Amino acid sequence: MNRDAFWDAITGLVAMPAHLRFTGWAExxxxxxxxxxxxxxQLEKYAQTAADFTVAYDRRHRTP
Known part of the structure; x- marks a missing residue:
């Protein structure tokens, strides 16, 4: 739950994909x-700074 560390990670420590999709977001x-x-x-803020990045939040619940 350290948003500053997460921000540092997505803006410099790891290579972010062009598209990120979360499944089971509602869960x-x-x-x-x-x-x-x-x-x-944090991801919406990142999307504003990275022209080729998109994120999707699939609200459907996962199936077992």
């Missing part, structure tokens, strides 16, 4: 709403 929001909000905020 994460239910289980960890604060963490999901931080993650979404």
């Amino acid at each position: 994460l929001e239910l289980r960890e709403p604060a963490a999901a909000a931080v993650l979404r905020d």
Whole structure:
């Protein structure tokens, strides 16, 4: 839950893909709403700075 460390990671420590898709996003929001909000905020901020990056949040629940 260190948003500064996550920001540092996605902006310089790791190579980000051009497209990132989360499946089961609704489940994460239910289980960890604060963490999901931080993650979404950081990725949306990153998307504004990286012209070729998109992120999608698939809200369908995972099937076992």
